[in-house]
Amino acid sequence: MAIEYLNKSDLSLGQKLWRLNWLFVLVLIATASVGFAMLYSAANGSLEPWAGRQILRFSIGLGLMFLVALTNLRIWLKYSYLLYFVALVLLGAVELSGTIGMGAQRWIDLGAVNLQPSELMKVALVLALARYFHGGNIEEIGRPVFLLTPMLMVAAPTMLVLRQPDLGTAVMLVIGSGAIFFVAGVRIWKFAVLLLAILISAPISWQFLREYQKQRVLTFLNPESDPLGSGYHIIQSKIALGSGGVFGKGFMQGTQSHLSFLPEKQTDFIFTMLAEEFGLIGGLVLLGLYMLILAYGFGIANNCRNHFGRLVSMGVTTTFFLYVFINIAMVMGLIPVVGVPLPLVSYGGTAMMTLLLGFGLLLSVHINRDEPIGRRGAADDF
Secondary structure, eight states: HHHHHHHHOOOOHHHHHHHOOOOHHHHHHHHHHHHHHHHHHHTSSTTTHHHHHHHHHHHHHHHHHHHHHHHHHHHHTTTTHHHHHHHHHHHHHHHHHHHETTTTTEEESSSEEEEOOOHHHHHHHHHHHHHHHHHHOHHHHHHGGGGHHHHHHHHHHHHHTTTOHHHHHHHHHHHHHHHHHHHHOOOHHHHHHHHHHHHHHHHHHHHOHHHHHHHHHHHHOGGSSSSTTTTHHHHHHHHHHHHHHOOOSSSTOHHHHHHTSSTTTTTHHHHHHHHHHHHHHHHHHHHHHHHHHHHHHHHHHHHHHHHHHHHHHHHHHHHHOOOHHHHHHHHSSSSOOOOOTTTSSSSHHHHHHHHHHHHHHHHHHHTTTOOOOOGGGGGGGE
């Protein structure tokens, strides 16, 4: 009965479909299509082994996105803590019996697929923090004691992710959570104090980094110091980016990628392959699509009348921005190399599904933007 009531809405299914932001959906499909094309090119004109699977995953994810979007926002508020707990347990399971790949223990082998719980946590943490801050008023948020619980909610998965190790995802969890803290009303000076503490503790934190992580930072500072070793990835990436020029070398005509100079061309360095084949123009087109997605996300947050929806929208949109910024800055040599895929474009299952589930939440907020939700959530309505 409770679930039925929570899912109750003044909007019929037809009205929900009418209120769905179809232009946003079309932009997502257009962005993913860029990825399909690049994966087809990466396989030298074949759907196997990447493009065909990615199309299938996107199709399934799109269906899940619509299912999430058409579910009443109160459902996600009610079960946000449960979803967070499940994601946290899965992260713990990775620690105990996770599958090791490329030197990191990040996956759970489910037979047909490998599940990466750290990706699921990006959405689960947004929901949990949004629910927590939704239930507080501005006076409570101003008290340091009130902030201890959400800080622990961020710290627990961050520490588990760092043990995998996965520095890129840990950074995304912390910064994405920081955006929710800020929108919830946490004062700027508290962020300044935290940043100062991080800077002071940086020399100590350096001692806890893995050897390969230290090497990535040193390579970032001077990639030419080891051009055939640790600096190889970023040097080849810069060569490919520059060789594309303004208009690129043409579809499937990239030399760095097709002659196997460019590593991980189907995943983390796929933007480099795009820039080599389609040049500056191709890169700007993709960035334009990303800007549209970000504009839609922040616009949905701005137009939502309930606090929970605003926090969820800001959290999901900020997480998406971090995907884009970290990946593109990484392949351009602006930050050290970390394992963060290019959203909707890089090959990968769990990251694709997680993004589409997040976009489903965005669409749910958009559909239910005028629905009031009390500070105690669904409990106010019983």
